[in-house]
Amino acid sequence: MVKKASTSRIDNKIWVFFTSVKLTVVVLLLLAATSIIGTFIPQNASPAFYFQKYGEVFYRLFDTFHIFDMYNSWWFLLLLGLLVVNLVVCSIDRLGTTWKIIFPKQVVFRIERFRKLKNRESFVSSKQGSELKEAYRGFLEKKFAAPVEQETEKGFALFAEKGRWTRLGVYIVHLSIILLLAGAVLGNVLGFKGFVKIPEGESVSRVETKSGGHIDLGFTLRCNAFDVSFYDTGQPDEYKSSVTILKDGTEVLTTDIIVNDPLRYQGISFYQSNYGTAAAGEVEVVITSRETGMAYNRTMSAGKTIDLPEAGGQFTLEGFVPGFDFRGHNLGEAFVGKITVKEDKTIQVVMPLKFPTFDKMRKGAFSFVVNDFTKKYYTGLQVTKDPGVWYVYTGFIFMIIGCWITFFMSHQSLFIEVEDLDNGSQVIVAGSAHRNSQSMKIKTAGIAERIKEI
Amino acid sequence: MNSSMLLSIATFVYALASVLYIGSWTFKKEMMAKVGWVVLVAGLVANTAGILLRWVESYQMGYGHAPFSNMYESLVFFSWTVAVLYLFVEYKYKDKIIGVFATPLIFLAIAYASLSPNIGDKITPLIPALKSNWLIAHVITCFLGYAGFAVAFGFSIMYLVRPENPDTASLRSRLPSLGLVDELTHQMVMFGFLFLTIGIITGAVWANSAWGTYWSWDPKETWSLITWFIYAILLHLRMMRGWHGKRIAWVSILGFMAVLFTYFGVNLLPGLHSYA
Ligand code: HEM
Numbered sequence: 001m002v003k004k005a006s007t008s009r010i011d012n013k014i015w016v017f018f019t020s021v022k023l024t025v026v027v028l029l030l031l032a033a034t035s036i037i038g039t040f041i042p043q044n045a046s047p048a049f050y051f052q053k054y055g056e057v058f059y060r061l062f063d064t065f066h067i068f069d070m071y072n073s074w075w076f077l078l079l080l081g082l083l084v085v086n087l088v089v090c091s092i093d094r095l096g097t098t099w100k101i102i103f104p105k106q107v108v109f110r111i112e113r114f115r116k117l118k119n120r121e122s123f124v125s126s127k128q129g130s131e132l133k134e135a136y137r138g139f140l141e142k143k144f145a146a147p148v149e150q151e152t153e154k155g156f157a158l159f160a161e162k163g164r165w166t167r168l169g170v171y172i173v174h175l176s177i178i179l180l181l182a183g184a185v186l187g188n189v190l191g192f193k194g195f196v197k198i199p200e201g202e203s204v205s206r207v208e209t210k211s212g213g214h215i216d217l218g219f220t221l222r223c224n225a226f227d228v229s230f231y232d233t234g235q236p237d238e239y240k241s242s243v244t245i246l247k248d249g250t251e252v253l254t255t256d257i258i259v260n261d262p263l264r265y266q267g268i269s270f271y272q273s274n275y276g277t278a279a280a281g282e283v284e285v286v287i288t289s290r291e292t293g294m295a296y297n298r299t300m301s302a303g304k305t306i307d308l309p310e311a312g313g314q315f316t317l318e319g320f321v322p323g324f325d326f327r328g329h330n331l332g333e334a335f336v337g338k339i340t341v342k343e344d345k346t347i348q349v350v351m352p353l354k355f356p357t358f359d360k361m362r363k364g365a366f367s368f369v370v371n372d373f374t375k376k377y378y379t380g381l382q383v384t385k386d387p388g389v390w391y392v393y394t395g396f397i398f399m400i401i402g403c404w405i406t407f408f409m410s411h412q413s414l415f416i417e418v419e420d421l422d423n424g425s426q427v428i429v430a431g432s433a434h435r436n437s438q439s440m441k442i443k444t445a446g447i448a449e450r451i452k453e454i
Numbered sequence: 455m456n457s458s459m460l461l462s463i464a465t466f467v468y469a470l471a472s473v474l475y476i477g478s479w480t481f482k483k484e485m486m487a488k489v490g491w492v493v494l495v496a497g498l499v500a501n502t503a504g505i506l507l508r509w510v511e512s513y514q515m516g517y518g519h520a521p522f523s524n525m526y527e528s529l530v531f532f533s534w535t536v537a538v539l540y541l542f543v544e545y546k547y548k549d550k551i552i553g554v555f556a557t558p559l560i561f562l563a564i565a566y567a568s569l570s571p572n573i574g575d576k577i578t579p580l581i582p583a584l585k586s587n588w589l590i591a592h593v594i595t596c597f598l599g600y601a602g603f604a605v606a607f608g609f610s611i612m613y614l615v616r617p618e619n620p621d622t623a624s625l626r627s628r629l630p631s632l633g634l635v636d637e638l639t640h641q642m643v644m645f646g647f648l649f650l651t652i653g654i655i656t657g658a659v660w661a662n663s664a665w666g667t668y669w670s671w672d673p674k675e676t677w678s679l680i681t682w683f684i685y686a687i688l689l690h691l692r693m694m695r696g697w698h699g700k701r702i703a704w705v706s707i708l709g710f711m712a713v714l715f716t717y718f719g720v721n722l723l724p725g726l727h728s729y730a
Contacts, residue, residue, distance in 0.1 A: 021690050021693055021694055022694065024690050025687050025690055025691060025694070028683050028686055028687045028690070029683075029687060031683055032680045032683035032684055032687070035676050035679060035680050035683075036676075036680060038671060038676060039673040039676045039677060039720070043671060071671045184669075193666070193667065231517075233578070235578070259664060260586040260588075260660075260663060260664045261663075262663065262664075262666065269666050271664065271665055271666040273665070382665060382666045383666075384666040384667065386666075386667075389662065389668065392658075392668060393659070396655045396658070396659070399651060399655070400648075400651065400652055400655065403647065403648045403651055404648060407644040407645070407647070407648055408644075408648075436641070437637070438547075438634070438637040438638075438641070439641075442546070442547075
């Protein structure tokens with residue numbers, strides 16, 4: 001721990017500026033304070049939304065400062081950049097000194113320093129020093145670290161230390177931050193984020209990215225089926241897409257994608273994101289004749305044409321409409337079809353699911369109602385490629401390990417001095433640690449307690 | 455006997471423990487704090503049993519998930535972690551008075567869970583996004599972090615309340631020495647920082663496995679990062695000369711305000727996190 005920045009080897013003002021912990025505090029403070037803005041102002045919404053919400057003046061003001069995408073704005077990235085430079089310069093500046101402490105040419109042991117320690121315990125033992133020496137030595141070796149011995153005027157002193165290397169913990173923490181940010185940059189530059197909608201039974205081989213471009217996957221992804229199940233409370237239980245990967249027309253892999261369990265293939269990941277109704281599969285239509293009152297059940301799929309009973313012509317099921325517009329009213333999900341009576345005469349048929357009697361009002365020769373149908377879903381998958389994620393994860397691991405070392409371990413020294421008295425010995429136990437002095441105090445007291453019994 | 459009843463009992467036992475700790479300080483009776491410790495342990499037992507029983511009940515209802523899935527459950531677990539952490543600290547440092555400002559927090563959290571009309575205590579099924587083993591790791595570590603900061607907050611208040619020259623016979627002078635409180639605050643901040651770090655990390659890994667992105671700047675994520683920044687600032691301030699004691703206590707209080715906002719306030723903002 002070197003407090004003076006003037007020891008920096010490259011003695012110029014910029015370097016010194018970046019070694020300062022004050023700068024760290026200021027930058028972290030700015031990061032914390034500005035981050036708040038983006039939690040109150042929704043990010044990356046449409047200009048129309050902002051315009052309506054904040055009015056013209058504030059819209060322009062916020063827009064100028066990139067508030068609507070602030071975490072990617074130049075000034076926010078600049079703050080992160082400052083943090084990195086600060087960190088790198090500060091670490092280089094201090095590492096030399098720390099290194100010398102961790103790997104000294106020779107461990108020097110200055111009795112004077114330990115005699116002055118506040119954290120000390122003393123007691124009188126009835127045994128003689130020579131008797132205690134071996135016992136204490138053995139104790140330290142077993143419970144703490146191998147001691148160094150030194151003769152004093154009236155007896156002897158033992159000195160043991162451990163955990164010099166734990167002074168590196170802070171550097172591991174700081175290195176982890178650099179790894180994290182490097183991974184994030186790498187992911188942004190070399191990776192992509194995109195989204196695809198695949199109707200059941202259909203395939204895609206390119207993906208639209210968030211930034212508006214297109215990426216060729218290098219293989220084909222087919223959605224075999226999509227399924228959603230519900231709890232009896234009506235809450236969704238699971239969304240599941242069954243997919244197959246094809247390469248040059250041959251199936252390579254078939255698997256399920258569910259939320260929290262994505263598909264990863266050739267560095268690209270597919271995540272279950274949303275779903276919807278793409279179209280209908282098999283549709284059961286009930287056709288009622290006005291003349292005879294007979295009802296006929298017909299099962300057909302979209303695009304198919306059947307002959308109507310009673311020589312009434314032909315009926316074509318054209319398809320499914322998520323929201324059918326009837327004179328400005330939205331009738332909801334509906335099927336549409338047409339009757340072909342003669343070559344040139346067709347009649348439109350609308351079968352809204354919510355209004356089964358709707359087609360009857362047309363008062364045609366036949367009325368049509370959709371009785372039942374199977375839905376064809378599309379699955380919405382988030383598609384990402386992030387080659388930086390392993391740097392980020394390594395950073396995560398380093399950060400946890402580094403914090404653990406820094407917070408719970410320390411470079412500890414223990415000092416035991418024994419002075420011969422007339423009939424026994426005076427024993428002093430003192431301890432110090434480069435951090436967490438309180439727990440070293442407890443430890444020292446505990447050790448004193450235990451060697452009293454020797 | 456069901457889990458809600460057990461947890462109500464825990465609430466009252468915790469209330470009694472806080473009263474005993476505060477009483478021991480006010481009336482100078484160490485005996486009361488000793489009883490308080492035992493009562494606190496009893497409260498923890500009820501709290502633990504309540505959580506475990508709730509877990510079992512969720513399996514009986516056919517949902518089968520750990521009880522960390524809504525505000526009620528997270529508050530109950532928050533009390534649990536603060537209680538465990540506090541008992542550990544008292545055991546390690548052998549000082550009873552430090553409980554005066556920490557034990558009420560344990561009671562307040564669980565009482566808020568049980569009594570607030572806005573917090574439902576029904577066991578509900580998990581939405582698909584929450585079905586992950588990361589949920590448990592994420593919630594436990596975040597709450598250990600919050601607990602560390604909560605206890606640090608209690609100590610910081612204690613630091614600010616205690617006069618610097620304890621020669622008067624006032625109540626406030628009977629608190630433990632400033633040096634010890636300062637050290638304890640720091641210990642708790644470090645504990646909280648480590649676990650908040652792990653909590654944010656497990657959240658990020660989980661988000662990456664669920665949505666394909668480890669960081670999306672949603673308000674809850676951002677607020678936990680803001681909290682993390684504040685405590686990182688605290689750790690660095692301690693290394694600058696003059697930043698000890700009172701000033702650090704204030705930063706620790708500010709940090710805890712950020713924790714509270716991350717926990718409660720963010721639910722008022724739009725985002726992915728449906729609860730704590
Ligand atoms: C988000 C960013 C950062 C985090 C999470 C972080 C984390 C930490 C932690 C946990 C410690 C140990 C604190 C303690 O001893 O109680 C520490 C110490 C330190 N940090 Fe940082 N740090 C960050 C950025 C920086 C930067 C940019 C600098 C640049 C100057 C810096 C300089 C230091 C120094 C000099 C120490 C003390 C090392 C020692 O005790 O020898 N930190 N940091």
